[in-house]
Amino acid sequence: MTTPGRSPRLTAPSGTRLAVLIAPDKFKGSLAAADVARALARGIEQVRPDLPLVQMPVADGGEGTVEAALAAGFSRVEVEVEGPTGGPLLAPYARRGRDAVVELAKAGGLDRLPDGLRAPTRASTFGVGQLLRHALEAGVERVVLGLGGSASTDGGAGMVQALGARLLDEHGCELGRGGGELARLAELDLREFVRTDHVEVVVASDVDHPLLGERGAAAVFGPQKGADAAQVRALDRALGVWATHVTRSTGVPWADEPGAGAAGGTGFAALALLGAEVRPGIDLVLDLVGFHEALLDAQLVITGEGSLDGQSLSGKAPVGVARAAGRHGAPVVVVAGRSHLTPAQAGDTGFAEVYALSEVEPDPARSMAMAASLLEQAGRRVAQAWLAPAPDR
């Protein structure tokens, strides 16, 4: 346990009861955010069955963004789309009134690859474009587009094709799918492109990387999609060709904008061609799920994520939760599968205490397999440290 400060036993303001807000992200590869919240709540209830607990699963823009919206009262809409490598799949998005939440990972995420087979140069964002098109045709006026966890590095070209653009080679033939194809792009025809001028598109991005170069989409995130060094170089060059054509059409150079490199460069296409604004995914999700309102009644906030380390904190959901809760003054404890944070990093981030499941089960495979019961145990420990009734009460 990393302990930046002492865990004070909390007391409720007079006339009220202590309330706890449980707002974790997923434990990637192990549990969805809602399951993490449920397991923590079970543990707390074993120690303090009397306390009001609010479970509010969150996400960073990547996987889990639609689930967070559904948990907050949006309705689920399912659409048959083209998966990342072309096979059909049923993908959901979330809708409430004139608002939609569309998550790229649902249609083109790494975990939607058939048999998990990576296809770094062929994978496409066409499916997320189909989801967007469905939402636009249903008349939505505001779209939150969650970017992250993608299988592709196509600069959002597939998404743009699904919205009616034509990407042509030097012979006037339509390009195939995937970032590798973009090297052959000779003409971008936007005449049939679905207009989104009347729609506010906000990108919820899990990263603030630019499109190109050593901090760009191919170099930083290509390897996790299966790209070797030569493929990373080829994809970066191909994205450069894509950027040149898009910039020629729009007149604005978006490639260096923070977030342009999100989801294999889909951030770039969203900025340039959908007129999107990019915001940190977690901040948008917190707005969407009503986190700030829920905070008003909370004396303790518990957040969580599968893995935390000092180098990769930026954009992580628990950091956004800590930032928002800090403004309100509620202490935040974080439960992680594994944490490499030093006490100083945890304290600077705003975590009053860090609980790592690896302290109880050091073997990563076993810890992932037993995550639900380890989280329940962590919930009990948090309750004992922070929420136990004072002896004189």
Ligand SMILES: O=C(O)[C@H](O)CO
């Ligand atoms: O999808 C990706 O490329 C990464 O999650 C960064 O957005």
